[in-house]
Amino acid sequence: MTKFKGRVASIAPGLSVVATAAVLFSGVAAQAGCSGISTITCDGATPYTNGITYHVGSDGLTLNLNNADVTNDGFGVFAKTTAENGADIAVQMESGRIATTSANAMAIFSEIGVAGSDANVTVNVKDGATITTSDRQAHGVLASNKGSGNAHVVMEGEETKITTSGANVRGADGAILDGNSYGLWANISQVNGEGGWGNATAEMEGGTITMNNGSQAYAVYAQISNQDSDATATAIMRGGDIITDGHRAYGMFVQTNGTGLAIAEMSGGTITTNVRSDEATAAVLGFMPNNTYGIWAYIEANATIDADKAVALAKMSGGEILTKSNNGYGIVASSNGSGTAKVEVTGNSKVTTEGKNAHAVFAWSYNRGNKTATAVVGNTADIETSGEGAHGVSAIHTVYGAAEVYMYNGKVETRGKEAHGLNAFSAAATASVHLGGSSTVEASGEDADGIRAESATDFDIRVDGSVTGGIGNAAAIRTISRSGLPGVKGEIRIAGSADVNGEASGLAIEDGDGDTTITSRGTITGDILLGAGDDTLTLRSVGSFTGDIYAGEGNDTVTIETLTLDEGRYILDGGVGGNDELTFIGPPDAPDVPLEGRIYGPIVMTATETHLRNWERVEVDKDMEIDSESEFHVFGGESDTPTVLTIAGDVTNNDGSVVLSVQNGNTGDEIKIEGNYTGSDTGSDVFALDMGRDADGVNTDTVVITGNTSGEMTLLIAGLDSAGVEGAPLVMDVVTVGGGEANGTFTLVGGNYVTSEGEQAMISGAYLYRLAETDRGWALSARSESGEINWGPSAPIYDSYGAALLAFNGPSALRGRGSSQDFRSLAWGGDAAGQDTGAPLWIQMGTEQLTSAAEQSTTGAARDSSLWEMEIGADLVLSESAAGLLVGGLMLSYGTGSTDVSSGFGDGSIETTGLGLGLAATWYDTRGFYVDGQVTVTSYSSDL
Numbered sequence: 001m002t003k004f005k006g007r008v009a010s011i012a013p014g015l016s017v018v019a020t021a022a023v024l025f026s027g028v029a030a031q032a033g034c035s036g037i038s039t040i041t042c043d044g045a046t047p048y049t050n051g052i053t054y055h056v057g058s059d060g061l062t063l064n065l066n067n068a069d070v071t072n073d074g075f076g077v078f079a080k081t082t083a084e085n086g087a088d089i090a091v092q093m094e095s096g097r098i099a100t101t102s103a104n105a106m107a108i109f110s111e112i113g114v115a116g117s118d119a120n121v122t123v124n125v126k127d128g129a130t131i132t133t134s135d136r137q138a139h140g141v142l143a144s145n146k147g148s149g150n151a152h153v154v155m156e157g158e159e160t161k162i163t164t165s166g167a168n169v170r171g172a173d174g175a176i177l178d179g180n181s182y183g184l185w186a187n188i189s190q191v192n193g194e195g196g197w198g199n200a201t202a203e204m205e206g207g208t209i210t211m212n213n214g215s216q217a218y219a220v221y222a223q224i225s226n227q228d229s230d231a232t233a234t235a236i237m238r239g240g241d242i243i244t245d246g247h248r249a250y251g252m253f254v255q256t257n258g259t260g261l262a263i264a265e266m267s268g269g270t271i272t273t274n275v276r277s278d279e280a281t282a283a284v285l286g287f288m289p290n291n292t293y294g295i296w297a298y299i300e301a302n303a304t305i306d307a308d309k310a311v312a313l314a315k316m317s318g319g320e321i322l323t324k325s326n327n328g329y330g331i332v333a334s335s336n337g338s339g340t341a342k343v344e345v346t347g348n349s350k351v352t353t354e355g356k357n358a359h360a361v362f363a364w365s366y367n368r369g370n371k372t373a374t375a376v377v378g379n380t381a382d383i384e385t386s387g388e389g390a391h392g393v394s395a396i397h398t399v400y401g402a403a404e405v406y407m408y409n410g411k412v413e414t415r416g417k418e419a420h421g422l423n424a425f426s427a428a429a430t431a432s433v434h435l436g437g438s439s440t441v442e443a444s445g446e447d448a449d450g451i452r453a454e455s456a457t458d459f460d461i462r463v464d465g466s467v468t469g470g471i472g473n474a475a476a477i478r479t480i481s482r483s484g485l486p487g488v489k490g491e492i493r494i495a496g497s498a499d500v501n502g503e504a505s506g507l508a509i510e511d512g513d514g515d516t517t518i519t520s521r522g523t524i525t526g527d528i529l530l531g532a533g534d535d536t537l538t539l540r541s542v543g544s545f546t547g548d549i550y551a552g553e554g555n556d557t558v559t560i561e562t563l564t565l566d567e568g569r570y571i572l573d574g575g576v577g578g579n580d581e582l583t584f585i586g587p588p589d590a591p592d593v594p595l596e597g598r599i600y601g602p603i604v605m606t607a608t609e610t611h612l613r614n615w616e617r618v619e620v621d622k623d624m625e626i627d628s629e630s631e632f633h634v635f636g637g638e639s640d641t642p643t644v645l646t647i648a649g650d651v652t653n654n655d656g657s658v659v660l661s662v663q664n665g666n667t668g669d670e671i672k673i674e675g676n677y678t679g680s681d682t683g684s685d686v687f688a689l690d691m692g693r694d695a696d697g698v699n700t701d702t703v704v705i706t707g708n709t710s711g712e713m714t715l716l717i718a719g720l721d722s723a724g725v726e727g728a729p730l731v732m733d734v735v736t737v738g739g740g741e742a743n744g745t746f747t748l749v750g751g752n753y754v755t756s757e758g759e760q761a762m763i764s765g766a767y768l769y770r771l772a773e774t775d776r777g778w779a780l781s782a783r784s785e786s787g788e789i790n791w792g793p794s795a796p797i798y799d800s801y802g803a804a805l806l807a808f809n810g811p812s813a814l815r816g817r818g819s820s821q822d823f824r825s826l827a828w829g830g831d832a833a834g835q836d837t838g839a840p841l842w843i844q845m846g847t848e849q850l851t852s853a854a855e856q857s858t859t860g861a862a863r864d865s866s867l868w869e870m871e872i873g874a875d876l877v878l879s880e881s882a883a884g885l886l887v888g889g890l891m892l893s894y895g896t897g898s899t900d901v902s903s904g905f906g907d908g909s910i911e912t913t914g915l916g917l918g919l920a921a922t923w924y925d926t927r928g929f930y931v932d933g934q935v936t937v938t939s940y941s942s943d944l
Contacts, residue, residue, distance in 0.1 A: 042068040051100075053078040060087025060119060065129075068096040076100050076107040076131070084116045088149070092124045093131075103135040107162075109142050115195025117147035125184075126156035126205075136166045139182040140209070144189065148197040151186040155220075155240070160207030166217055166246070180216035183209040183242075188224040188231065196226035200233040202254075204240050204269070211244040219244060219271075220252040222262075227300075229258035230309060235297075237319070239268040248291045249273055251321070255298040258310075259339075264297040265315040266331075267347070271295065273323045292328040294321035294351070299339040310339030310371070316381075317347035323358055326387065330360040333373075340371040341395075345410075346378040356387040356416070363395040363403075373397040373426075374404040377439075381410035388416040392441065394423040395431075402429045403455070407465070408436035414470075417446040421467065424453045431455035437497045439465035444504070446472040454480040458514075459490040463522070466499040469507065476502040476526060481514040481533075488514035488533075494522040496542050502526025508547055511535060515554075520545070530556055530575070541585075551575040551614075561585040574614035579639060582615045586622020586649070611635070616643040623649035623675065626656035633659040635688075642668035650675040650707065653685055661688035663718050667699040672706075679711025679744060686749075689734060691764075691780075692719040700780070703735045709744030715771060716750045717762065717780070730767065730789065735778035746771060746778045753793070766795040766859075768905070793906025796861035797944050804899040804910050805940060807850055807867055812891075814922065814932045823875070827885045827924030845870035854903065861903040869895030875920075882926065889920035893938065911943040 041064040042052060051072035054061055061079055070076045076098035079089055091110045098107040108131070112121050123143045125131065131140045140162040145151040155162065166181030184204060190196035200222040211217040219242040222233040235254040242251040251271035254264040273292035301310035314333040321330045330351035335341040341363045345351065351360040360383045365373040375395045377383065383392045392412035395403040403426040412421045421441035424431040431453040435441060443450045448470030453459045459479050469476035477500060481488050492509065494500055499522060502508035508526030509518065515533045521540040525547065528537065532553040539545050541561040548571040549558060556574060560583070574580030612618060613635035624647055626632045636643050645662055651673055658679075662669035667690050679685040689701035700717070715734065735746055748771040751760035755770070762769045767782035768790040782790050850865040857863075871893045879886035893916040901908050916938030923931045 040064065041066060047071065050074075051076050051078065054080070056081035056083070056086065056089055058083040058086045061089045063091045065091070065093040065096055065098075067094065068098070070096075070098040072100055072105065073102040074100070074105050075109050076105070078109050080109070080111040080113050081117070081119070082113045084114055086112070086114070086117050086119050088120045088122070090122045090124075092126075093129045094127045095129050097130045097132075099132040099134070100138050101134045102138070104137045105133065105135065106139045106142055107131040107133055108140070109144075111142075111144040112147045112149055112151075113144075113191070115146055115191040117195075118149050119145075119147060120149040120152065120198070121145050122152045122154075124154045124156070125162070126154070126160055128157055128159035130160075131162045133164045133166075133181055135181075137181055138164060138166065139185055140164055142182070142185045142187060144187040145198050145200075146189050146191045146195045148195065150198040150201065151188055152201045152203075153184050153186045154203045154205065155184050155207050155209070156205040158206050158240070160240075161210070162207070163210045163212065164217065165212040180218070181211065182217065182221050183211060183219040185218065185221040186223070186233075188226065188229070188233070190226055196224065197229050197231060199231045200224050201236070202234070203236045204238065204242070206239040206269075208241045208243070211242075211246060211249055213246050215247040216249075217244060217246050218250045218253045221250070222254045224256040224258055224260065224262075227257045229256070230260040231256070231258065232261040232263060234261075235264045237266040237269050237271070241269060242271040244273045244292060246292075248293075250293045250296055252295045253293070253298070254296070255300075257300045259301045260309065262297045262299045262312045263315065264295045264313070264333075265317075266295055266321075266349075267316075267318045269319045271319070271321045273325065273328060292323050292325040293332060294323050294329065295331040296329070297333040299335050299337065299341070301335070301337040301339040310335070310337070312339060312341045314343045316345045316349045316351070318349055320350040321352070323353045324355065326355040326357060328353055328355045328358040329362045330358075330383075332359075332362045332364060334364040334366070335371065335373070336366055338371065339365075340374070341365045342372075342374045342376070344376045344378075345381045345383070346376075348380055350382040350384075352384045353390055354386050355390065357389040358385060358387050359391045359394045360385050360412075361393040362391075365396070365401055366398040372402045372404055374406070376406045376408075377410050377412070378408040378436075379410060383410065383412040385414045385419055386416055388418060388445070390414060390416050390419045391423040392419070392421045392443075394420070394425075396423075396425045397429065398427050400428045402426055402432065404432045406434045406436075407439045407441070409438045411439070412441045414443045414448055415445050416448065418448055419443060419445050420449045420452040422451045423449075424455075424459075426455045426457075428456045430458045430460070432460040434460075434462045435465045435467060435498075437464035437495070441465070441467040443468065443470045443474065445470045446474070448474050449478045450476040450501075452478045452480075453490075455490075456481070457488055461490075461492040462495075463493070463498040463500060464495040465497070466501070468501040469505055469526070471504045473507075474502075474505040475507040475510045476500045477509045479510070479516065480512040490514055490516040492516065492518040494518075494520035494524070494543070496521040498522030500524045500526075502547070506547075530554075549573065551580055555579040557581045557583075559583045559585060570610045572610070572612045572615075574616065576614075579617070580615050581617040582612060582619070584620040584622070584624075586620070586624075615645075618645040620647040620649065624651050626651075626653045626658055628655040630656040632656065634661060635659075636662040636664050636669060639664065640666065642666075642670065644670045644672055646672045646674065648674040650678070652678045653680045653711070655680045655682060655684070657684045659686045659688065661686075661716075662701050663688045663690050663716075665692070665719070666690060667692050667701055667719075669701040671701070671703045673704070674706050676707035676739065677705050677709050677711075677713070677744065679709070679713045681712055683712045683714050683747065685711065685713040686716055687713065687735075688716040688718070690719050691717050691732070698729065698732075700732050700734055702733065704738070705736070705777075706738040708739035708741040709737050710741070711744055713744055713746050714749050715746055715778070717748065718750075730782040732780045733774070733776060733778075734780055737777040742777065763792040763794070766792055766798070768792040791859045791903075791905040794908070794944075796857065796859040796901050796903035796905055797908040797910065799857055799859040800861050800863050800899060800901045801910055801942070801944060803852065803863060804865055804897060804912060805942075807848070807865055808869070808895055808897060808912065808914050808938065808940065811934050811936065812844070812871055814930070823877075823885060823887050823922070823924055824930070827926055827930075828928055840874045840876055841872075842875070843870070843872045857903075859903055859905060861901050863899055863901055865897060865899040867895060867897045869893060873920075878921075884923060884925040887922045887924065889922070891918040891920060891934075891936070892916070893918065893936070908944065912940055913942075914938050914940045
């Protein structure tokens, strides 16, 4: 039975009438029109096999479907008005059934179709009503408004059901026709660019919506198309179940193209998005289906807007979301324009994704906008992903705005490769990640960071809870500065309640470029890597740290406060930079009434190995104790300016290993102990210094101990042998002891010479330096106790070498040349022109013994030399006159010599071979005298 209340304006011709004012509807044309305030009730007495259709007049329509039974290959219910200034349309379905069987056939369609109307349209489906559609673009419920009024759809009741079965097909031209059948849809659109000013609201209070097959299917959908509208589109789910089974299917989707709000809110129920990955579906689409989404709030605002407008907000305060596809997000808010994207997950919410790149909580802004992308997780929310690249909570801004992630409570767990726990990315602005005290983030996949912040400018990370990084090249906390611009700053603050765990990969914190400040009061397990920039790292007293520190490029400052380095091996590396500083701040001295649980006293090093390297300045402001079987090794940096390694307090080595080094190839550095130094009795205390030439001549690094010394210490000095003799002082202070008791013993190691007494020494140039105790401490001295110079063992050899060569250089006498007598006779005997000069060739050889006493040598060297030489020559008359003869000669010489050198500083010998070539010219004057000149060039080869 069909009942009408109100006035029937007209009945279409050719239709039979059942009972009074009863009509059988065909669903193809308007069977009944109504004016006035019309209330129509349809019950289940008669099946509506051809649907129910109304073209509503200006007085509006209220249509009550009470247990109605409608089946049609067109629309199930069609109610539309195009009347200007018409009244509201309201459709309510209580129980009953509506089924459509063809494409584009909606179960319930209700619309205000005129731009000039301010009427509202509402559809309410409840109390066990069942809606089924069976083909593509056959939506379950649509309330549409093209005027200035609102569109509102509501689904209520645990037994209420909406099921769509859209199917993808290919058209005649081969193009894919999406099977996008929507479940519950509130739509605000326009007529030829006019109207569309109202709010769109889709509410699901309970029941079940099932989306079978078909692409681009929305279960709960609210939409505003007007780009100039500041109205609100809202999709709400307070209970019930949503199940989707198609490519690019959405559990809830809300969209506005205007400058208002797009709000998707879930406080209860479940959303499960599957994807049909069978070959038949893939054949139609041309690819394997994927991309299913739980909740998505989307805004596309092109205009410049106020800060509180154009917001895409996805909220979840309860219920569960499960997505099962690649690229399938759990809950998303996105802005494709000037708006803000924000996601809030609170309460007992649970979001799970299963698929590659399937982020669980995602705030996403792209294109023109400069507003913020923000993701917030609080209360006891439970977030879980399992696919590669599937982040737990992610905020991404790909253009101008900031990206922010805030987690105040709950748990995030990711298990896939490169699936980060909390991820913030900004292409042109700042990135922020805050992890609250009751929050836990666990990333267990390969290269998966617990917290990751990547920005073009500054970043801010605050950790109060627990964060764990994955395996491989993963970090518990990683920051990346993408611009490389000067002045970029970042901050990482780790509270006392925080636990930063990089044990799986060995990396707790990795910082990128820019100037970063890291302050920790919490527990850090794993290494800390500081990138380029002037970074500052402070590890506060209440925390703990297990790992190494690598400061990287830039001028970095690291401060460790009252932190015990124990049970392991530590490397604290200042990295590349000209002014890296490392400071240890010890606990305070115990007051008269110590506080319970407070650490007092000296800094105690109990680590198996603690290596500090590449620091231009190291300070320890407290007494220090090094336990037995522990190592404390400090190595200075590569600064071009003098550096200081300072320990402000007493140092006690309890048979551990201590190395304090400022060796960097430059001199002028200082190791300073502001207190007493008590070394071990095993010589395991090493002070490593440089000696070399600088602008002031030869200089050394120094050790300054302001207090007393005891024990056995070692000096390791590099560069002493390359300092050279020129300008080198004979005495150079290297250790200064300012206290009254200098009972410590220093021993030089690593020298290049061992004395006959077994003492290490260093030969530099001609000097032999020994470590000698002075009234001020210890010095490198080239003087003996009596004040004489300690020459090196090779100095007497070199001192004697010149004298040994000089013996070779004596010219041969004229009388030794074979033909000299003949020329004298010729010149002085008269009538020289007619006499024979004899043979022009001559040869001579001989030996010589030379001895010199030690007193004749600077180095006290006695010499005993043995020489042998042979000469061969030829003489010719070059000029003959009444005044005399001019004779020229050519000589070739060869000789050997051996010199034995003996000295108190060292003995040796010199073996020399010489080969020479000479020219001679002699004038024999007839008056009985001659003048002889020689020029000789000799090459010597010596073995010293």
